[in-house]
Amino acid sequence: MLDVYTQIASIPIGYNHPALTKVMTDPKNMCSMILYCVIPGRCTLLTDSNPRINGMKSNNSSSYMTGGFSRVQTMACGSCSNENAYKAIFIWYRNKMRGTPEPTPEEVRTSVINQVPGCPDLTLLSFMGGFHGRTLGCLATTHTKAIQKLDVPSFDWPIASFPQLRYPLDQFERENAREEARCLEEAEDLIVKWNQKGRHVAGVVIEPIQAEGGDNHASFDFYTKLRGITKKHGCAFLVDEVQTGGGSTGKFWAHEHWGLDDPADIVSFSKKMLTGGYYQKDSFQPDKPFRIFNTWLGDHTKNLLLTEVIKVIKTENLLDQAKRSGKVMLEGLYDLQDKYPHLLSKARGIGTFCAIDVKDEDTRNLLLLKARNKGVVLGGCGTQSIRFRPALVFKEHHAHLFLDIFNDAITELK
Numbered sequence: 001m002l003d004v005y006t007q008i009a010s011i012p013i014g015y016n017h018p019a020l021t022k023v024m025t026d027p028k029n030m031c032s033m034i035l036y037c038v039i040p041g042r043c044t045l046l047t048d049s050n051p052r053i054n055g056m057k058s059n060n061s062s063s064y065m066t067g068g069f070s071r072v073q074t075m076a077c078g079s080c081s082n083e084n085a086y087k088a089i090f091i092w093y094r095n096k097m098r099g100t101p102e103p104t105p106e107e108v109r110t111s112v113i114n115q116v117p118g119c120p121d122l123t124l125l126s127f128m129g130g131f132h133g134r135t136l137g138c139l140a141t142t143h144t145k146a147i148q149k150l151d152v153p154s155f156d157w158p159i160a161s162f163p164q165l166r167y168p169l170d171q172f173e174r175e176n177a178r179e180e181a182r183c184l185e186e187a188e189d190l191i192v193k194w195n196q197k198g199r200h201v202a203g204v205v206i207e208p209i210q211a212e213g214g215d216n217h218a219s220f221d222f223y224t225k226l227r228g229i230t231k232k233h234g235c236a237f238l239v240d241e242v243q244t245g246g247g248s249t250g251k252f253w254a255h256e257h258w259g260l261d262d263p264a265d266i267v268s269f270s271k272k273m274l275t276g277g278y279y280q281k282d283s284f285q286p287d288k289p290f291r292i293f294n295t296w297l298g299d300h301t302k303n304l305l306l307t308e309v310i311k312v313i314k315t316e317n318l319l320d321q322a323k324r325s326g327k328v329m330l331e332g333l334y335d336l337q338d339k340y341p342h343l344l345s346k347a348r349g350i351g352t353f354c355a356i357d358v359k360d361e362d363t364r365n366l367l368l369l370k371a372r373n374k375g376v377v378l379g380g381c382g383t384q385s386i387r388f389r390p391a392l393v394f395k396e397h398h399a400h401l402f403l404d405i406f407n408d409a410i411t412e413l414k
């Protein structure tokens, strides 16, 4: 099988990479409790219940982190990374409002019975079409499919529109700029209104490309302006790189494409990073241990593998590889949509993080099945999109092979 989906973007350097096999069979690593937690660029001794490891200092000099993040907190999965990042945001915001991390006796008393002021009525702003996970807090900011949310109580938090861009982009520049301006205005308006009614917007959470929601892109200018709005109104900016992080866009983090010195306050990750977690600025580090804590703060063995993955990405120059393979993919997708205009549209992407729309959901699903039966694993997203999420070792000849098979699958539809 040619896997162009990799368990929803979660196999960074392909199956059975020798570097990873070596780590797993290294006798040094053959013990029941591995004590070394290796965060990109740093090796730290840890034991699980040692609260001092919470939000440990990350050494950015040899890692892929940019943007002034001083700390990293590992977690087990994408949802619990965001869930805890949300908590860190609320703690940060409340300390800011109070002017001190010391709570009043009333706050302490009411916090254990889910009442204000101990459990303040703070909110997070998210975007329609966004996906941030399926735990209760995350689900309140996830707005993709009803099946993920139905019957589950949720927070009443503000939701802004995400730009619906028209394609091809170069033919709709004016319309798309107008659409992005509308969404930015709406987001800022919501922050102002919710602050005014006392339900302060502590943070804004967004994906650099909405993945589950249908591979929805917005321009770098949109994200730059949104970042400006969060700073203006004192909201934290959480960039969810669970799906976009790890190199597939041709940069290690998709937010690097924005070219900002201060792109975010927190960046969450998982999937290609193998461990979940988030990078954060110093100010988001809670003042006391156990405020952010789970028994399993990630998995040490995943961190060992991640260290190796990062080395391979560097030595095999896989970010450039993603750019080259992505170019072949996207050009091939443009050709296919020209060839089958009644069937395919909106070819889009950056690096190998590409997608294309099919005329309707049933046809999309049929196409996924036909491709699978011809040996290509693909995935859907949104209502009628196909998303491509190959590993970073996906080369130009894999892209050509994929395009040929995809073309054959399409011809069988007719």
Ligand SMILES: Cc1ncc(COP(=O)(O)O)c(C=O)c1O
Binding pocket: 008, 077, 078, 079, 080, 082, 131, 132, 133, 134, 207, 211, 212, 240, 241, 242, 243, 244, 270, 271
């Ligand atoms: C952008 C984004 N955030 C969060 C999550 C949740 O991650 P997990 O499934 O590991 O909980 C996902 C999963 O697809 C995701 O794509």
